[in-house]
Amino acid sequence: MDGKPGLRERKKRQTHAAISDAAITLFLEHGFNQVSVAQVAEAAEVSKRTLFAYFPTKEDLVVHRLADHETEIARVVRARPPRTAPLTAVREHFLEGLRERDPITGLNDHPQVLRLTRMILDAPSLVARMERFKAGAERALARALRETADTPELTARLAAVQIVAVHWALAQDNADRLAHGEPADTRYAGAVADTEHAFALLENGLRQLAAQR
Template identity: 75%
Template sequence: MDDDARPGLRERKKQRTHAAISDAAIALFLEHGFNQVSVAQVAEAAEVSKRTLFAYFPTKEDLVVHRLADHETESARVVRAREAGTTPLAALRGHFLAGLDARDPITGLNDHPVALRLTRMINDAPTLVARMDRFKRGAELALAEALHETANLPDLTARLTAVQIVSVQWELAQENAAHMASGESADDRHAGAVADAELGFALLDRGLGSLTRGPA
């Protein structure tokens, strides 16, 4: 086997191990509860050692939150990838509305049973709630950096702007998730979710528009 093939095989093996640990953890957490399952039980179910598990997931909370990892920098990526002439706020508004249409779980508008159970599990575990706060902070910092670099906003202005934008997105998602938890379907909630999003972004535009209409 040539040298180029070995790294590829190793990487695929690592990906399979990562997925196996994650799948085992989520299945156990959903069945028994996050606080009721130990890391040792997850390792046993995934057929790996605790040392191997921690090499992939430094904390127990990471076994859950990693499922959302790509979303932590999502708003920053949207801002960086926006088309010329499109303001950051307009790009983020369009992206959030598209997420509602697609029933993206990060918008809270998803009534799939597993998504509902995951949301409930996170809300019921204080350590996961705290970990999600760190996730939110990471999203704010990533977005601030993107605004600073692409919209010519001073560093502090970019950070204050990012905090407000992420907070609105977060609150909109929480509102949608509350409707899902009460038994409303995603389809029935969609129109209300869109109206709420339009309100949220209109309020942001009213307060931040002049700060996010610089050179695209």
């Protein structure tokens, strides 16, 4: 489809990568808030104005790498085998992510990943950006549920927000533990158990929640 990307196109990609790489390197080294976009631009040998032509905000310098994941759950639901419940597909996908130590599950303890996670958590504006991400994931998943499982509008939205919320809670929990020094391999069994528990809760509802007091 594009045997000839064209010089202009290639340079664009190159510049994009140069800026992104310079940004990540500097941010990991000194922290997100400690590095100005001017410094990033200088390191990438590009004007500040050009940097903003490629990345609309400073946060995007980091977050654009995760853009694919925004619709990941929705894609999993759409691509599920016939007669499989959406929830089952999402659960299996998450378990597979755990097995593969996919960073999105929070269960990857490579120093680079750990530092990136810490960097994001230390920068409020980046955390806020991640929340918007979640909202995007919810919308995409709601659509997928409507279109592939004939789920009514409201039910789809409700299911979507619940699933995404649980997904993130699990990942965050894993990431927290690894951030506190627990090795991924040690955490693995617990992460699997927690995942099973969480999806069982989703499937069976909160009825079981004690009513005492």
